[in-house]
Amino acid sequence: MTLAPLFVLALSLSGAETPAVVPAITRAELSHTVSYLASDELEGRATASEGIRKAAEHLAQRMQLAGLKPGGPEDSWFQVVPMERGRATAMPELSLTVAGVTRAFALGVDYEIQAEPLAVKDLRLVYVSAPEQLPETADPKVALVLDGSAGQRREWLAAKKLGEGQGFGLIITRGQKGTGRPRSELRSRMERIDKPIARQDQPFIVRANGPLLEALQQAKDATLSLDTKVVVERMDCRNVIGRIDGVGTKERPELAETALVLSAHYDHIGLDAGAAEGADRVHNGADDDASGCAMMLEIAGAMAAGEAPARDVLVFFATAEEIGLLGTEYYLDHPLAPLDKTVANLNFEMVGRPDPKAGGVGKLWFTGHDRTNLQAAYSAAGLAIVPDPYPDQSFFERSDNYAFVKRGVVGQTLSSYNLHKDYHHVSDEVALIDFEHLELATREALHAVRMVADGSVEPLWLPGRVPTRPGARR
Numbered sequence: 001m002t003l004a005p006l007f008v009l010a011l012s013l014s015g016a017e018t019p020a021v022v023p024a025i026t027r028a029e030l031s032h033t034v035s036y037l038a039s040d041e042l043e044g045r046a047t048a049s050e051g052i053r054k055a056a057e058h059l060a061q062r063m064q065l066a067g068l069k070p071g072g073p074e075d076s077w078f079q080v081v082p083m084e085r086g087r088a089t090a091m092p093e094l095s096l097t098v099a100g101v102t103r104a105f106a107l108g109v110d111y112e113i114q115a116e117p118l119a120v121k122d123l124r125l126v127y128v129s130a131p132e133q134l135p136e137t138a139d140p141k142v143a144l145v146l147d148g149s150a151g152q153r154r155e156w157l158a159a160k161k162l163g164e165g166q167g168f169g170l171i172i173t174r175g176q177k178g179t180g181r182p183r184s185e186l187r188s189r190m191e192r193i194d195k196p197i198a199r200q201d202q203p204f205i206v207r208a209n210g211p212l213l214e215a216l217q218q219a220k221d222a223t224l225s226l227d228t229k230v231v232v233e234r235m236d237c238r239n240v241i242g243r244i245d246g247v248g249t250k251e252r253p254e255l256a257e258t259a260l261v262l263s264a265h266y267d268h269i270g271l272d273a274g275a276a277e278g279a280d281r282v283h284n285g286a287d288d289d290a291s292g293c294a295m296m297l298e299i300a301g302a303m304a305a306g307e308a309p310a311r312d313v314l315v316f317f318a319t320a321e322e323i324g325l326l327g328t329e330y331y332l333d334h335p336l337a338p339l340d341k342t343v344a345n346l347n348f349e350m351v352g353r354p355d356p357k358a359g360g361v362g363k364l365w366f367t368g369h370d371r372t373n374l375q376a377a378y379s380a381a382g383l384a385i386v387p388d389p390y391p392d393q394s395f396f397e398r399s400d401n402y403a404f405v406k407r408g409v410v411g412q413t414l415s416s417y418n419l420h421k422d423y424h425h426v427s428d429e430v431a432l433i434d435f436e437h438l439e440l441a442t443r444e445a446l447h448a449v450r451m452v453a454d455g456s457v458e459p460l461w462l463p464g465r466v467p468t469r470p471g472a473r474r
């Protein structure tokens with residue numbers, strides 16, 4: 001570990017007269033944070049649960065104690081993320097009415113729901129087996145039967161500029177040839193949490209198995225109704241955000257107008273609904289990602305206690321990562337530092353156990369190492385941060401940093417995940433966290449953060465290494 005050179009650098013940049021405070025990174029605090037977040041009491045911190053509510057309060061309190069300022073809207077620690085929960089209350093009902101005669105079809109046997117509307121009634125059937133049969137515009141009163149391969153359907157819709165079928169009452173595609181297995185259990189139905197907007201910008205799709213598809217093909221003057229029996233409730237989830245104000249440097253006061261966003265997700269996947277009676281059913285998520293939260297909290301505390309950084313530093317605990325980076329997506333739609341002034345996102349994900357492939361205790365690996373100039377800067381500074389040893393796992397694209405990347409912002413994850421078997425299992429427990437490793441790795445990560453926050457490195461995409469679709473939305 002190389003404390004000294006960076007220390008000098010920090011001093012010379014800030015022009016401080018007094019010696020900087022040694023960072024207050026302690027094993028006791030790291031252990032306290034992980035132990036609380038990963039405790040059974042928090043029930044696996046599922047998005048929108050009581051457990052995650054407690055976790056949010058705890059993180060806000062800890063940031064306050066550490067001397068951070070609230071980073072959310074209106075001087076709050078919280079950024080409210082509106083979401084919806086869709087809950088199935090009964091089996092869905094799909095019926096086809098031909099010449100006054102109504103026939104019901106069964107989920108599983110006759111069809112599967114791929115993306116659901118809540119209820120559609122008396123839709124007019126339009127059967128399409130060639131592109132010229134497509135209507136000119138989308139119609140919410142029409143159930144469009146697209147009897148073609150997936151490739152053909154895409155081509156047909158694209159040729160008429162109909163997107164993926166958004167705006168129709170329902171899109172019906174080919175399912176399996178024969179009938180499927182009957183499904184009677186409600187448990188096999190979804191309970192889904194998503195953005196409120198999600199239902200508006202997606203097509204509603206049902207896959208019809210052979211017999212239903214045939215009935216649809218033969219039906220003349222027919223109408224179709226589908227009631228999914230799903231009720232939707234609005235929920236408010238929360239990102240938890242603190243900040244440390246940047247002050248620029250003597251030579252570059254304009255750095256105070258730029259920001260670095262640190263992130264770690266504090267949600268996890270909740271309880272194991274399938275656990276046997278009396279068995280452990282809490283997905284503690286000690287490594288995923290209580291460890292990253294603890295690391296970030298310590299870094300934030302050390303920075304708040306030390307020299308003010310040159311750039312603004314946002315300390316962003318994201319909600320709803322596990323269900324699709326939704327908390328971070330919301331933040332990016334409602335950023336608390338302008339995105340064009342955000343020089344980078346450094347994300348902390350699964351840092352609680354050493355990875356031999358990164359060199360073991362105290363070492364971290366870095367996703368997107370070959371895409372930006374940061375890995376070279378960290379290596380040159382002698383930090384124990386090495387290139388991502390698992391390129392085929394696509395970790396660069398599997399955490400909150402990637403939401404930033406999609407908006408064009410340099411976003412990279414520090415991790416020491418060693419592909420352990422406890423990932424997303426109830427066995428991801430605090431007892432398996434190596435706090436010596438976490439403490440040492442946190443000190444390395446602090447230096448990595450400081451190098452960007454102090455302006456001693458300007459994060460940049462390497463030529464030709466910008467991900468192919470920056471700016472693309474999920």
Ligand SMILES: [Zn+2]
Pocket residue numbers: 265288289349350
């Ligand atoms: Zn995670």
